[in-house]
Structure formats: C-alpha cells, structure tokens
Amino acid sequence: MPEHDPSADPNQPRLRIGFLLTPRFTLSAFATFVDVLRLAADDGDGSRPIRCRWRVLSSDMTSVQSSCGMRIEPEERLGDPARFDYIITVGGLIDGGPGLSPDQAAFLRRAAAARVSLGGLCTGVFAMARIGLMDGYRCCVSWFHHQDFLAEFEKMRPVSDQIFVVDRDRISCSGGVSAAHLAAFLVDRHLGRAAARKALSILMIDEP
Numbered sequence: 691m692p693e694h695d696p697s698a699d700p701n702q703p704r705l706r707i708g709f710l711l712t713p714r715f716t717l718s719a720f721a722t723f724v725d726v727l728r729l730a731a732d733d734g735d736g737s738r739p740i741r742c743r744w745r746v747l748s749s750d751m752t753s754v755q756s757s758c759g760m761r762i763e764p765e766e767r768l769g770d771p772a773r774f775d776y777i778i779t780v781g782g783l784i785d786g787g788p789g790l791s792p793d794q795a796a797f798l799r800r801a802a803a804a805r806v807s808l809g810g811l812c813t814g815v816f817a818m819a820r821i822g823l824m825d826g827y828r829c830c831v832s833w834f835h836h837q838d839f840l841a842e843f844e845k846m847r848p849v850s851d852q853i854f855v856v857d858r859d860r861i862s863c864s865g866g867v868s869a870a871h872l873a874a875f876l877v878d879r880h881l882g883r884a885a886a887r888k889a890l891s892i893l894m895i896d897e898p
Contacts (some may be wrong), residue, residue, distance in 0.1 A: 701801040703743040704729070705880040708774040710768075710794050712746055716812040717756040719865040722893075723778070723811060726873035729889035730881055741881050747777075749793035757782040768793060771801035776861070776876065781813030784838055795821045805859065809872075812865030819843050823860075830855040832864035870895050 707727065711720065723885050724744055725835075729735070731742035748754075748764030771777055775799060779790070790798070801808060802823055810818050815829045816839065824846065831839045831848035839848045849855050854863035854872040863872040870893060878886040 694775050703741055705742040706774045707744045707776045707778060708747045710779045711754040711762055712789055712817050714757045714806055715780045716865055717758050719812045719869040720780045723869040723873040725893060726870050726889040730877040730885040730894050749791060768797040771797060771806050772804045774806060776807045776809055777801045778809040778811055779814035779817050780811045782818055789817045798823060807859040809861040811863060811869050815862045822857055826858040827860040828855050830862040830864050867895060
C-alpha cells in the first residue's frame, strides 16, 4: 500500500479507492460496495465524500455496460495509481466480453509495482488472475464459479467457503452482499469500527 498519512492534512480522505469496471460487470456488487463507502464517508446520511473518496476509472472515458444493461460513466482517466489506497476490479459475466483492456491491465501492473493494494469483486478476480496479478495469492471465488475458476487456472486453489479473502496486498470477494462486508472491513481498517457498523446498519445488513 502506498504511503498515505491522513493526519498530515485532516481535510484529505482517509480511504481512497479507484474502480475498474469490466464489460458486463455486476451492478449490485459495485453499488453495494460503494454504498458502504458513501455511508461511512460522512456524518448522518449526507453522502459527502469526506472521509472516503471513490472514483470510476477509464482509459477512454467510455461508459461501461453492466450485466443488467445499465451503464456507468467513468469519472477520471487512469493516471497515477498511487493516488489510491486500493484499485478494485469489478467483474460480472465470465463470457461478458474482452475483460480488461490493455490499458487497464498495464494500469493494474503499475499499481502492483507501486504497492497499491488490488482487489477483485465478483469475477473481478478472474480478470486479475488472467494477467498474472493473483499468482502466489489466495483468492475468494463464488461457489457458483468455483469449477469455472479451476478449469481456467489449474494451479490455483480458490477459496469458496469465505465471503472474502485478504492476502497481503490482494483482496477479493465473491460478490453480492459480501461486497458490503469487504467494504466494511476496509472502512473498519481505515476509519474505525463505528463507521463500518453505521454503514452496515443503515443498509440493514447483518454483520457476518
């Protein structure tokens, strides 16, 4: 993780996350993760990105279509990955398209070289594994896609009996409501337990 001292400037967010959306990504996993950040970032339900900052990244600023058909507009170009604490790749349909673009793959490799923590939501870990960024790491894969993962990555052993996995500077979760729990884990790590519990409570999601 890059050096980031929020105490140096109290007006800066303490948790900074960039998102890469693959074609036909799962909207629910992405939205649930972001909603935890949104609720933890401000007092009450103000939704101001004060304590957390999150941005959807793109090389060409083209909107990305989710698996349900809705599109998300990127907010920033890829740029320097070190401006984030985490870069999260959001996957969806395994056969949903080309996956990560060459620019996105290069961006993630730069992030790994800069020691930015990388994460995969839903099948985002497939996209990361395809470019070698999960080699030597444990990862979480949905029980529904467990055999798909084994068929594609014979030498890796995915974890499917946990809702998320944190292995050093790699984080992963199977999607669905587990995205909220992973986001809450990161909020707890950077902002404290009270902020994480507040977000889950407002969303009416029980603690795991």
